[in-house]
Amino acid sequence: xxxxxxxxxxxxxxxxxxxxxxxxxxxxxxxxxxxxxxxxxxxxxxxxxxxxxxxxxxxxxxxxxxxxxxxxxxxxxxxxxxxxxxxxxxxxxxxxxxxxxxxxxxxxxxxxxxxxxxxxxxxxxxxxxxxxxxxxxxxxxxxxxxxxxxxxxxxxxxxxxxxxxxxxxxxxxxxxxxxxxxxxxxxxxxxxxxxxxxxxxxxxxxxxxxxxxxxxxxxxxxxxxxxxxxxxxxxxxxxxxxxxxxxxxxxx
Numbered sequence: 486x487x488x489x490x491x492x493x494x495x496x497x498x499x500x501x502x503x504x505x506x507x508x509x510x511x512x513x514x515x516x517x518x519x520x521x522x523x524x525x526x527x528x529x530x531x532x533x534x535x536x537x538x539x540x541x542x543x544x545x546x547x548x549x550x551x552x553x554x555x556x557x558x559x560x561x562x563x564x565x566x567x568x569x570x571x572x573x574x575x576x577x578x579x580x581x582x583x584x585x586x587x588x589x590x591x592x593x594x595x596x597x598x599x600x601x602x603x604x605x606x607x608x609x610x611x612x613x614x615x616x617x618x619x620x621x622x623x624x625x626x627x628x629x630x631x632x633x634x635x636x637x638x639x640x641x642x643x644x645x646x647x648x649x650x651x652x653x654x655x656x657x658x659x660x661x662x663x664x665x666x667x668x669x670x671x672x673x674x675x676x677x678x679x680x681x682x683x684x685x686x687x688x689x690x691x692x693x694x695x696x697x698x699x700x701x702x703x704x705x706x707x708x709x710x711x712x713x714x715x716x717x718x719x720x721x722x723x724x725x726x727x728x729x730x731x732x733x734x735x736x737x
Contacts, residue, residue, distance in 0.1 A: 486563065486617060486621055486623070486624065486716055486717060486719055487717070488510060488513040488514055488515045488564070488713065488716055488717065489513065489514030489515070490514060490515075490560050491514075491515050491516070491560055491561055491562070491563040491564055492515065492516045492517075492518065492555045492556065492558045492560050492561060492562040492563065492564070493507075493510045493515040493516070493517045493518065493555075493562075493563070493564035493565070493566070494517075494518050494520060494551065494552065494555050494562065494564070494565045494566070494603070494607055495507040495510065495517060495518070495519050495520065495565075495566045495568060496520045496521070496540075496542050496566070496567050496568055496569035496599070496603055497520070497521060497525075497567075497568035497569035497570065498517070498518075498519025498520055498521055498529075498535070498537070498568065499519060499521035499525035499526050499528065499529035499537060500521075500525055500528065500529065500678075500679050501568070501676075501678035501679055501680070501705055502568045502628060502673070502676065502678060502705050502708045502709070503519065503521070503566070503568030503569065504519070504529065504530075504705065505704075505705035505706050505708060505709040506566050506568060506705075506708065506709040506712045506713075507519040507532065507535050508532050508535065508709070509706070509709035509710065509712065509713050510534075510564065510566075510709075510712075510713065510716075511532055511533060511534030511535050512534075513713060514534075515534065515564060516534060516536075516555075516558050516559075516560055517534055517535045517536065518535075518536050518538050518551060518554060518555040518558075519535050519536065519537050519538065520538050520539075520540040520542065520548075520551050520569070520603075521537065521538075521539070521540070521569070522539065522541065523539050526539055536554075538551045538554060541599075542567075542569045542595065542599030542600070542602060542603055543594050543595060543598060543599045543602060545602060545606065548602055548603055548606050548607075549606050552606050552607050552609075552610050553610075555607075555610070556610040556613075561611075561614040561615065561623075562607065562610050562611055562614065562623070563611060563614060563622065563623035563624070564623060564624060564626075564716055565603060565604070565607045565608075565611070565623070565624075565625045565626070566625075566626045566628075566712055567599075567600045567603055567604070567625070567626065567627045567628055568628050569595065569599055569600075570595060570596045570599075570628065570646075571591070571592060571595050571596065572592075572630075572640075572643045572680065573588060573592065573642065573643070574639040574640065574643075575588060575639060575641070575642065576638060576639050576641070577641055584641065584642070588642060589641075589642045589645075592642040592643060592645075592646050593642065593645065593646050593649070595646075596643070596646035596647060596649075596650065597646045597649040597650060597653075600627055600628075600650055600653065601653065604625055604627070604653070604657060604668070607625065608625065608661055608664065608666055611623035611664070611666055612661075612664040612665075612666065616665055617665075618719075619665075619719065620665045621665045621667070621719060622664060622665035622666055623665070623666050623667075624666065624667040624668070624669065624715065624716050625657070625661075625666060625667070625668045625669070626668075626669050626670070626671060626712050626715055626716070627650050627653065627654065627668070627669070627670040627671075628650070628670070628671055628672075628673065629647045629648075629650040629651045629670050629671070629672040629725060630643070630644075630647040630672055630673060631672055631673070631674045631727060631729050631732060631733075631734055632644045632647050632734065633647035633648040633650065633651045633672060634648075634651075634672070634727075635733055635734035636648075636734075637734050637735070637736060637737055638736055638737045639737075647672070650670060651670060651672070651725050653668075653670075654668055654669070654670040654723060654724065654725055655723045655724075658722050658723030659723065662722075667719070667721065667722040667723075668722065668723060669715050669721055669722065669723070669724060669725075669726070670724070670725040670726070671708060671711055671712065671715075671725075671726055671728055672725050672726065672727045672728065672729070673703060673708055673728045673729065674696065674703055674727070674728060674729025674730060674732040675692050675693075675695075675696065675702050675703060675729075675732065676702065676703040676704065676705060676707075676708060676728075677689075677702040677703065677704055677705070678705060681702070689702065695732060695734075695735070696729070696730040696731070696732045697730060697731040697732065698730055698731060699730055700730075701730075703728060703729070703730065707728065708728060711726065711728055
C-alpha cells in the first residue's frame with residue numbers, strides 16, 4: 486500500500502516510538518495526526534505533515550473526534566499506529582505490600598483497552614474508504630513488547646497489558662479481513678526512548694550488553710522503519726514481529 490496521499494493516526498505521537506513513526510510516515514507523504522496528551526504535545530517538535538491532536542486513547546469521545554479529523558482531512562484514512570503506553574514497575578508482593586490494584590487497572594486501561602479503543606473507532610472509518618488492489622483499505626499496527634513473552638520481576642501489569650496486545654493481533658486481523666484492513670503488531674526490545682533518558686550511562690551499557698547482536702539499544706527510527714515496511718508490504722497480516730536484536734529477557 487502506498488503511503489503518499491493517505492491520512493495516518495499515530496498514538497503516543499509526540500515523542501519516542503510514536504514520534505519517530507509520525508515523522509517517518511510524514512516523510513513518505515502521509516498526512517499524519519499524532520495523538521498525545523497535552524504535556525507531550527507541548528514538547529513535541531514542529532514537523533511538516535504532522536498535526537498534533539490532544540487525545541486520551543482511553544476516552545472514546547476524544548479518539549472519535551481525532552478519527553473524524555483524520556478521516557475528514559481530504560485524503561483517506563488508511564494507517565493507524567498505536568504507540569501510546571506506560572510502563573510502571575511493581576511486584577505482586579513487595580516490602581511495601583501487595584500490588585496496587587488501581588495501578589494494575591491503569592496500565593491495562595491505557596496499554597490494552599486504549600489500543601482496542603483506537604483500533605475499533607479507526608477501523609470503522611477505514612472501512613468506509615474506497616478499496617485498493619486486492620480490496621485493501623488500510624492497516625493497523627499495534628505496539629506490544631518483548632515483556633509480553635519474557636516479563637521480568639516487577640513487570641506483571643506491563644507484561645499482562647502487552648500480552649493482551651499480542652492476543653488482539655490475530656483475531657483482530659480475522660475480524661477486519663472482510664473490510665480489507667490488516668492488523669500487525671511490533672514487539673520492541675530495549676529501545677532508546679525518552680523513558681531511558683534519565684538513567685546512567687553505566688545502566689544503559691548494562692542493558693546494551695544483554696542484547697546478543699547488535700550489542701546496543703534499539704533506536705526509535707528502527708521501529709519507525711519497520712512500521713513503514715509493514716504498511717507498504719501488503720501480505721503481512723495477523724503477526725507479531727519482535728524487534729529486539731535476539732534479546733531474551735532475564736528475570737531481572
